[in-house]
Amino acid sequence: MLTDKITEKIKNSLLNDPRFADLDFSNLLLSIPRNPDHGDFSTNFAMINSSRLKSKPIDLAQEMLNLLKKSDDSFFQDISIEKPGFINFVISNKIYQRYLADVVLQGVDYGSGIHNNKKVLIEFVSANPTGLLHLGHLRNAAVGDSIARILKFSGYDVVKEYYVNDYGNQVRLLGESLKERVLEKLKLDFNIPEGGYKGDYLIDVAETLLLTKDSRSILKEETAFFSNFAISCLTKEIEKDLEDLDINFDSWYSEKEKIHDSDSVINIKxxxxxxxxxxxxxxxxxxxxxxxxxxxxxxxxxxxxxxxxxxxxxxxxxxxxxxxxxxxxxxxxxxxxxxxxxxxxxxxxxxxxxxxxxxxLIQFVRLIKDGQDVSMSKRSGTYTTIKDMLNEFNKDLVRFMMVSRSSDSHFDFDLDKCREGSDDNPIFYIQYASARINSILNKHDLNKDDTKSVDLSLLTEEKEIKLIKKILSFPDTVEEASGTMSPHKIAFYLQELAAIFHSYYKSTKVLIENDELSKARILLLSSIKIVFVNGLNLLGVSSPERM
RNA sequence: GCGCCAGUAGCUCAGCUGGAUAGAGCAAAGCACUUCUAAUGCUUAGGUCGGGGGUUCGAAUCCCUCCUGGCGUACCA
Structure with a gap:
């Protein structure tokens, strides 16, 4: 990672001086300044350590600057200090170009990290299998799965687990409710118990049950039989809905099996x-x-x-x-x-x-449709299911919206504003950028040998440098999203990258007479595409070839 | 009452392990298609970061307090 390299260089030069030898270098943090006049990267290391070293921050920064300049091998184009004690770095273009060349070589692995395959268990959704998945579960599903993808990409060994609540009162009630629905199907008197499950989905389950064997022997069964049947049907439905969202679990942990059919509770007690x-x-x-x-x-x-x-x-x-x-x-x-x-x-x-x-913790999201809050339909007392949602909106849009905000802020999600073709639809903005790149690459792509011989020093336009910097910050963004378990950081990053690309696309033509320059630009675009594909994949969103 | 999350531009939200002049999208006003995809780009306007204290070189960010909104506060799961 570029930032690791920079940190290492700073550390090495400072260690040349015994005065700095016992500083805590884990405090050496680089940030990308908002104002480009302050360089590509900046550190407040001098200010943080000024009291310990009993120097004024600006003097300390000057001392550090001298050491840095002495040992620099033109990795930096410029290093400067700024009051009250910032040290600002401008990286040489040739360094950027060298790192850019690696992006295409790394391909699908570009941006991934190393965490020694530490084992992570992530449990999410875990909705009770007494009903279908509804909008209340959607954000949890999308965020949980994205976190899992991000952790995996950043080098963890991840197990995704769904805790199946298939035991207890609710399950008994579910079985009793199903039995009544069977009676209903047989045109007999029925009465769904107090606190039972009244949703229509149990009618479908009852129909399925009646196909399995003759009704007389079904009616002889105990409640547990109905419970088990309902749980197994509904779990399958849940699994299917999740698959439609491109979410697959590694482990379905049955409460009944793992906790109640074993001595687990006794042992814990x-x-x-x-x-x-x-x-x-x-x-x-x-x-x-x-x-x-x-x-x-x-x-x-x-x-x-x-x-x-x-x-x-x-x-x-x-x-x-x-x-x-x-x-x-x-x-x-x-x-x-x-x-x-x-x-x-x-x-x-x-x-x-x-x-x-x-x-x-996932805060509630309020869904607005036709100007109305549809998070829960108050009229019917029923929830909008994920099935209904996916009938109307495509998976990419739904997943992106669900992870595009910090999960600890509740937000309003206005569906009407996000329909296809709408101006307020960031996922299409990103996918469109990716598709535009594809259409160029389809006309003229590079083979492997070309890739090695491309002269990236030809990429000198301001927007080109800006794109390169953004591409090279992707691994840092992944690491940050992984460390804070915040998929929305990826979402914001991709929007920013798309914005820079669209602007570049408008101002600069890629396929031009100048063959060498054209090749360099094609390589740049290939790198951007890799970032789009890898980044969108972390959010469970596809990168369509064309739109 | 207590606990958790939130309050930043007209709207939806980033920025929060303290950093330099507070950002994006939408909406508003104006402009650009003989062009590798206009689902785009460019420009303008828009702010007392809920209020008040405190901590320090520096606070949207940390602490205290108050106000507002959401969600919890079971021998339910």
Whole structure:
């Protein structure tokens, strides 16, 4: 990465002087100044260390500048200091050109990083399989999957997991509701139970069930049979919806199988007891989370002896730790934020390493259609499903919009403004840029040998240098998005790159008489295309060949 | 009451591990298609970063406080 190289060069030159030898060089951060007059990169390292070295920031910057200039081998075109103590760097064009040549060679790997294949478990969506996926799950799905893609690209070994809530009261109710729908189908009296599932989708499930065997033997079955059938059908539907969004899970973790059909809960309870973290009160069992950082204690076993949802969640998360991951990420809806502190407390009680545990909270997104809030249809009391959504809007648009904002800010998503052809549609803006490049490359592309012989020093136009700089900052953007688990940083980056490209496209012709220059520009475009493809892929968005 | 997230241009939002003159898109006003894709480009206008204190060389960013909005606050999951 270019920034790594620069940091290394600065560090090496400063280490020549014993005075700087014991500085904390992890504080040596480079930023890209907003104002281009301040160079390509800038550091506040002198200001940060001025008090420790007992010098005025500007004097310290001057000392550093002298060392830097002394050891520079024309990597930098210019190094300068600016009050109150910034050191600004301008990189030589030939360095930019050299790095640009690598982009095409790296191809699909360009921008990827190294994190030693540390193992990450990321759990997201995990919607209860008692219904279909609806808009409330959409942002979680898109953000979770993009984070997974980004982590993987930046060098982690990622497992994507869906926790299937296939046990408990809700599941029983689902089974009972399905049985009533079967009765309905058979034109018999039916009555969906109090608190049951009234959605039409169970009618479809009932129809499917009736195809499997004769109705008389179906009606003899226990509730569990209906529950199991419904869960299996709906899980398949969920899986299919996710596939339509290009989201695939590596692991479907069944609560019933992994937690209830095993001794998991009993074992965890023993662990809690041996940590002296459990007590009885009013016929229930409580966990002493208040002693580990939460405000309250919580019930883990109800007075009827069944375990609470929280107990199951403790068992599930403890198991995540047992499975040996270096990093455990939970992508949760913001309505679950209050669970974080109690889950952390319980994991601490069980002596797990909390630094491995990470949460991404997804705030609600309000969907506006025809000027109306359609996040939930108030009239029918039903949710708009992801199926409905994908019938009307293409996957790329939906996914891009869902990750185009920081996940901890709630935002309004106006569908009408984002329709195809609309001016307010950033994904088409980006894809269009990519398609424009394709159309040029289709007319004239370079073969491998050409690539090596291209003279990139011919790329001297202001916009060309700007494009090169932007392309070369892609790996840093990926690393930043990975470190903060923020897909929107990729989305913004791609829009900026597209903007610079469109402007360049308008002002400068690529396929021209001057063959050498033309080749250099084609190589530049090939690099941009690689960034578009790699970047959009991180968001689960395609890069169409033409539009 | 308590907790979490948010409040930045008319609208939707970036910028928040403190940095230099606060940005983008849309909307508004004007301009550019004999051209490798006009789903584009160029120009203009638009701001007391919710209010008030504090911390320091420097605050949209950190701390305190108040106001406003969203979401939570079960022996439901």
């Amino acid at each position: 023993k662990l809690i007891m041996s940590a002296n973290g459990l007590y009885k009160k009013e016929k229930a069992e409580w966990i002493k989370t208040s002693e580990y950082g939460d405000n309250d204690d919580w019930v883990i076993t109800k007075s009827d002896d069944s375990s609470t949802y929280f107990m199951n969640d403790i068992a599930y998360h403890h198991d995540k730790f047992l499975r040996g991951f270096d990093k455990i990420v939970n992508v949760w809806g913001a309505d679950h934020h209050s669970h974080i502190s109690r889950l952390k407390a319980s994991m601490k009680l069980l002596s797990n390493d909390l630094s491995k545990l990470d949460f991404v």
